[in-house]
Amino acid sequence: MTEAVEPDFDVIVIGAGIAGCVTAYQLAQAGHSVVLIERGETPGSKNLSGGVLYCRSMMEVFPDLLTEAPVERKITRNYIQFLNGNSAIGIDYQDARLADPTNAVTVLRAKFDAWLAEKCEEAGVFLMPGVRVDSLIKEGDQFVGVQAGEDALRARVIVAADGVNSFIAQAAGLRKKEPTNHLAVGVKSVVTLGKEEIEKRFHCSADEGVAYAIVGDCTEGVGGGAFLYTNVDSVSLGVVLRLDDLIAKGKRATDVFDHFLEHPFIAPLIKDGELAEYGCHLVAEGGLAMMGELAANGVVIVGDAAGLTLNTGLTVRGMDLAVGSAVAAAKGIDAALKSGDVSKQGLAGYRTALFASFAGKDMETYAKAPAFLERPRMYKEYGELLGNILYNAFNHDLTPRKHLVAVAKDSLKKSRVKMKDLASDGLAGVRAL
């Protein structure tokens, strides 16, 4: 038997996003030596989200999150909108209870993740920015380190927190190329309007804000949706387009985004705004079906890299699940390091902890959501049907009025939506969501 090379660290974490930072932070706090490797020139510089963080899981890790971290606004108003070409129907849900305790905040990841990485350094994590991990080092059946250019680093456990593309998870044999119906492209602009203008335009108080979730003509009928979130002095707005449907409909992502920005009901919201930044992100939408093995010998995957994202129709979640997976991974890795068994079996505590937590349970609860959201009528016909019913109710064109049920029946008759579609989609929706 050959003498094993002494590892440089207990744990190598690849990627200083939310999942990576929280895993690194918790393991350092548990007394392990941790290096956090980030390919961006500074932590956060490669990271982008739509921007709503459901923050309760993060507040369990950082109790002073809301006072210390660079969060933008507390989301106390959720606006759900069916957008058609010439009509829009919205549910405007505002609730003081969402502020206390704070349920969700907007964040801009370049700033937020930089703060997270600082917290890691304070906890004793060794941060290496500007370094791209090229490959994993394997000895026998065990992954023992990473290669970055000429440099090799060794650790007992490697955490792949390198995002949705996770080349490391693929190298470890934990992920394969995803089918395009599990993936969407998010295209986003951050538009500066000024703090006072935000509060005036979106009817919000000094530190509170709104999250719009939009479906319909915002994507020109492509499966997906649009969003608009208020930051302190800017808005983040964008579209999320399911790749299989975008390609099937022969549309260009940037044309769909422009159509959204120029929509007569959206354009006034960003009128006279200045573009601060233009970005995009690949979004995993497969839900539980996308999640596979979470550990190999000496390696675990967390956050986006593990496919931990959820679109429930009303809420789009990734960052809170990243925290959930990080907390579970830290627990599993801590136990593995203490027992001395860092094989796949030794790291199995991660999976157990994850599915005992809200993050794993929510992935299970919404397992049928992705298939439901692939049903096509959500993205065009239902919004138009609703718009037509309301139009016929409000449009007093001197024809004799009809009862609302009759108006609805007439509109349904003229729509491409059939009664059996409504019944089938309704039932599937109830089961999935």
Next chain:
Amino acid sequence: MKKMSIPERLASNRYVTDEEESHIVVHQELAKSTGTGKRIIAVCPAHVYAEEADGTISVEYAACLECGTCLAVASPGALEWHYPRGGIGISFREG
């Protein structure tokens, strides 16, 4: 907000450009025969890819926002795409 072209939008971003090597390689024959070329043009938010007069796909790698969507829609072997070297490429200030 006034309408801006994609290059104008990208101009508001910060990039550290790699002058020496591209992190993207299109294999032209496969890109054409598999339809990959058309798909990566359609999905890329940064307009990195364009079809030239001779039918080949050109690559403006310095504009890349590093989302990986092109790789997700590419047929096997038609596109090589990896992250730029450490510290190089897009550098978000908002994110």
